[in-house]
Amino acid sequence: MSLLLTLIAIAVSLLLFAARRRMGYWQRRGIPHDVPHPFFGNIKDWSKTRHIAKIFRDYYLKYKGSDYPFAGFFFFFTRTAVITDLELVKRVMIKDFNHFENRGVFYNEIDDPLSATLFSIEGQKWRHLRHKLTPTFTSGKMKHMFPIVVKVGEEMEKVFSSKINSGASSGGQVLEVVDLVARYTADVIGNCAFGLDCNSLHNPQADFVTVGKRAITEHAYGGLLDIFLFGFPKLSRRLRLKLNVQDVEDFYTKIVRDTIDYRLKTKEKRNDFMDSLIEMYQKEQAGNKEDGLSFNELLAQAFIFFVAGFETSSTTMGFALYELARHQDVQDKLRAEINSVLGKHNNEFTYEGVKEMKYLEQVVMETLRKYPVLAHLTRMTETDFAPEDPKNFIGKGTIVVIPALGIHYDPDIYPEPEKFKPERFTEEAIAARPSCTWLPFGEGPRNCIGLRFGLMQTCVGLAYLIRGYKISVAPQTEIPIQINVKSILLSALNGIHLNVERISK
Ligand code: HEM
16 A cells, blocks of 8 residues: 555656646746746636637737747647747748648548548648638639528628517617527528538527537537647647547538538539539549548538637627627717618619728728637647747747737837727738738638638628618616636627617618
């Protein structure tokens, strides 16, 4: 018994020694950093009091301007460098991208096919897949999908209208807008990525959306094992661990299988994401492995288009409505633009018309500055970076964080950063700022592939709502909005409640 206790004591001491040594890395290198906790590293208050992106924002603002272009950080046991200098941001994301092409997140294509998405896969496989998928997102393809987005926008308008009709007061109705716009983006992406009329606008319990939400929030093991999966992705893969829950995987596999069978049988063409993916699948089936996609590859990409495209855009729309409710002058100016452009286009929503709505774009860009949904970007060093230069040297295997929220709230870049000012995004104002200072879609070869689509569906949805309704703050509106600190994305903890009043035509 005493031998066993001695062995346990030795093992615990060795573990503590290894943890201390690991956590002493930045100290030994003389890189500025906060002293890490032996187990949590520098994220002790994460998911309790501070959102992860705010932890990185505060770190950026604290260490910006030090003698080094980054500060040392530990995400639990993971060695992390938080970039605090725009020149180094540019090198990581663009100029020296070949050192930083992966994110270092978990995927396991064999045991968990849904996890092997464009977002997570690495190296040559990522390069090849990105190259194959890029033509799916050209402006020509966006134009083809535009009518689907408009059709769902019309439905959203009807749902808002029915909610207001059912309300008692004549001065409008207080609505929780995030849920409503999330049903709009879910229907748009469900349509374009899976070819489904999932109709969550009219049926909030639509399986497609509830399972989609579970895919984001529920993981196969949860809790401590999640930390292991994200902290040690390669080891987790070797141990054949999974991220996604089995019934979520089964659900999406069936939908995709049925959609492919249906489209191949009926030869129906919808010009959407699924059509492009099926074209690549057919190439693979015909033996062209180089340009083709296997069933599992297709499945994972349809899945990530939904997961990455649905909540990001709806959250952006929710925050935009919140800011517009608080800035009636901006809202009036925006409505005037929307009406004037629509007037020139036969009062119809056209692809060209929406492109002409420059002020709308500025409003969306300023919203994404204040609320970049994915507010910290990550890359991983595959090889030692700049070993000859002690200031910039980042060792192999380090996770690099680009604190987008910090850069967006840096008063040297955006004076009075708390204020909502769409005029920050006129062409001249953008040209006057350094590059890599607006990062809601990331930057460089691994930026958001769905940028055009995300902007298109956000702009169309907002244009429909602002044309038809006056949005204003209500007693129930939370000011400032409480952010959900448990989520990786920036989102409102209690939704966004606003007064919505129909504008008489
Ligand atoms: C407002 C809407 C959206 C926002 C704010 C957004 C934001 C982002 C961000 C910040 C990244 C990481 C970029 C980086 O690391 O440099 C990303 C990656 C990605 N996004 Fe989006 N996104 C949006 C819409 C969409 C849509 C509509 C789709 C697909 C239909 C999509 C698919 C993806 C994919 C596949 C990646 C991974 C790209 C790669 O690693 O090659 N996103 N997105």
